[in-house]
Amino acid sequence: MKTGSSRQRTLIRIGQKVLSLHALFSYLFLYLPIIILIIFSFNNSKSVFRWAGFTTHWYLDLFSDPRIMSALKNSLIVASASTIASTIFGTMVSIAMERYDFFGKLPFDALLYLPIVIPDITMAVMLLVFFVTIHMPLGLHTIIISHIAFNISFVSVTVRARLASLDPALEEAAQDLYANEWQTFWKVTFPLLLPGIIGGALMAFTLSLDDYVITFFTAGARSTTLPLRIYSMVKTGVKPDINALSSLMMMVSMALVVLSLLLQRKGGEGVTIQ
Amino acid sequence: MQRVSGHRQKMEVFTLIFPALFWLTVFFAIPLLSIVVYSFLKKGLYGVLVWEFNLENYARFLDPLYFKVFGRSFAVAVLTTLGCLVIGYPLAAWLATRPTRFQGILLMLLMIPFWTNFLVRTYAWIVLLAREGFINTALMSLGVINEPLGMLYTQPAVIVGLVYGWVTDMVLPIYATMVGLDRSLLEAAQDLYANDLKTFTRVVLPLTMPGIVAGSILVFIPSMGAYVTPDLLGGGKVDMIGNLVQRQFGSAQDWPFGSAISCVLMAIMVIGTLIYFRISGGRER
Numbered sequence: 408m409k410t411g412s413s414r415q416r417t418l419i420r421i422g423q424k425v426l427s428l429h430a431l432f433s434y435l436f437l438y439l440p441i442i443i444l445i446i447f448s449f450n451n452s453k454s455v456f457r458w459a460g461f462t463t464h465w466y467l468d469l470f471s472d473p474r475i476m477s478a479l480k481n482s483l484i485v486a487s488a489s490t491i492a493s494t495i496f497g498t499m500v501s502i503a504m505e506r507y508d509f510f511g512k513l514p515f516d517a518l519l520y521l522p523i524v525i526p527d528i529t530m531a532v533m534l535l536v537f538f539v540t541i542h543m544p545l546g547l548h549t550i551i552i553s554h555i556a557f558n559i560s561f562v563s564v565t566v567r568a569r570l571a572s573l574d575p576a577l578e579e580a581a582q583d584l585y586a587n588e589w590q591t592f593w594k595v596t597f598p599l600l601l602p603g604i605i606g607g608a609l610m611a612f613t614l615s616l617d618d619y620v621i622t623f624f625t626a627g628a629r630s631t632t633l634p635l636r637i638y639s640m641v642k643t644g645v646k647p648d649i650n651a652l653s654s655l656m657m658m659v660s661m662a663l664v665v666l667s668l669l670l671q672r673k674g675g676e677g678v679t680i681q
Numbered sequence: 682m683q684r685v686s687g688h689r690q691k692m693e694v695f696t697l698i699f700p701a702l703f704w705l706t707v708f709f710a711i712p713l714l715s716i717v718v719y720s721f722l723k724k725g726l727y728g729v730l731v732w733e734f735n736l737e738n739y740a741r742f743l744d745p746l747y748f749k750v751f752g753r754s755f756a757v758a759v760l761t762t763l764g765c766l767v768i769g770y771p772l773a774a775w776l777a778t779r780p781t782r783f784q785g786i787l788l789m790l791l792m793i794p795f796w797t798n799f800l801v802r803t804y805a806w807i808v809l810l811a812r813e814g815f816i817n818t819a820l821m822s823l824g825v826i827n828e829p830l831g832m833l834y835t836q837p838a839v840i841v842g843l844v845y846g847w848v849t850d851m852v853l854p855i856y857a858t859m860v861g862l863d864r865s866l867l868e869a870a871q872d873l874y875a876n877d878l879k880t881f882t883r884v885v886l887p888l889t890m891p892g893i894v895a896g897s898i899l900v901f902i903p904s905m906g907a908y909v910t911p912d913l914l915g916g917g918k919v920d921m922i923g924n925l926v927q928r929q930f931g932s933a934q935d936w937p938f939g940s941a942i943s944c945v946l947m948a949i950m951v952i953g954t955l956i957y958f959r960i961s962g963g964r965e966r
Contacts, residue, residue: 534708537708672789
C-alpha cells in the first residue's frame, strides 16, 4: 500500500459509507413493501389505504368465509401430498446422483434441473396440453401431479447439497465396523442427511402452497387453492380482506422459509471426523 | 463416486432413480415434447386441432402485433436485469466485505423474501403504487403532490416489480465471485495502479464478470417469461410473452400458436442456461 495518501483514505472511507447506505436501502427495498402490507392488514377502514385505527376483524372475517376455508383445505391437501411424494422421490434420486456414476447420468441430470429453470408459464401450459390430450379431467389430483413434478427438482437440489458436504469417511468408518450397506444408510447416512431432507421438504411445501401459475392452468373449475382465491380477489378489486389473507400467507411462507434455510445452513457446515 | 458394477448395484441405482425418472418423463418430458408437436399443428374451426405439419405459428411472430409484445418483453427483461445489476453489484460488494460471522445472517435476510410467496410480494406493490395507494396517500398528505400519480399499470411498475422479485438472483452469484477474490491481487493492483478506479476496472470488474453474467442470466430468463407481474402491475397495458401465451390458452383458444410461443420462450431459456453452465460450471466442481 502507498503510505501517506490521506486523501485516498478519506475517499475509501466515503466509498464505504456510500456502500453501507446503499445496502441499507436495498434491505429496506426488500422488506418495506411486506411490512407495509402487514401493517395495513390491521387497518380498521373499508378503504384500504387510509389508516383508521387497529383491528383484527379482517382476519376474523377470513375464517368465517366458506370460500376461503375450502381454498385453505385444498391448498393444504395439495401441499402435503406433493411434499410427501417429492421428498421421497427427490431424496432417493439424490443418493443415486451423488453416490454413483451410471449410464445416462448427464442427460438425466439435465432433466432433473429443467423444472427449476423453465418459465412457470411454459410448464403450466405444457401440463395443461398433456392432461387434456390424454383426457384426464382436471382437479386437485392434476395440481398435485404437477407440483410433484417441479418439487422433485427443488428437493433434490437441497438434499444433494447436503450429501455433497458429508464426509465419506463417516460411511467408510461404519463399514469398517462391519455395518452392512443397509445399516450404514439408516444408522449413519440418513440421520446426517435428515436436516437437508427436512429443509427440502419445507421448501417443497412452501413452493406448493405459494404457486399460482402452474396451479391456475392445471386446476379444475372447482379446485381453487389460496393463491387462486387471492388472485381472483385482487382482480375483482382491492379490499382489506385481501391484505389480511395475503399477510397471513406471507407470514406462514416466511416462517417455513426461515426454518428451511436454517436447516440447510446447518447442512452447509457438514460433518467430518475430527 | 462409485462406478456402477454388478447386477445388484445396477438394481439398486435403478430403484433409487426410478420414481423420479418415471415422474419427470411422464409429467415433464412428454408434456414438453407434446407442446413442441402442437406448435407445428394448425388451429381449425372452433379450436379443433388440424393434424397438418406447418410453420405458420412460427411465422406469425413476424406479425407486428406479436412482434411488439416480444420487443416489449425483451426491453422489460433487459431493463430489469440492469436494475438488478445496479442494486445487486454494490450490495454483493458490501456483503463480501462484511466480517465473515455476519455474512451468513445477512445472506439469509436476503433470501427470505426471495423464497416467499411471489404473488403476495407482487400484490404488495399494488398496495404501494395504486392511485389511492400508500405512496400517493403519503405524498399527498405531506403536500408534495396535489394529484395522485399514475404509477400502477405502467411499464416502470412492471420493471420495479420484477427487480423486486429477482434481485436476489443477481446478488448471489456476484457475491460468490467476490468472496473468492484473492485479497493479495487487490493489494498488488493498488500498488501498481495506486488508483481505486483503475483497480476496479482492470482487476475487480474482470474477475467478477462471471458472477455478473451468471446473475444477469438468472434474472433475464424469468423476467422474459414473466406472467403474474405484468398481469397484476401492468393491468393489461404492459402485455409480455407470458400474457400472450395465457391468452392463446384462454380467450383465443389457439393452442398451436400458444405452444409455439412457449417453445420460443423455452429456447431462450435453454440457450441462457447453457451459457450459464459454461460460465459457472467450470468452477463449481
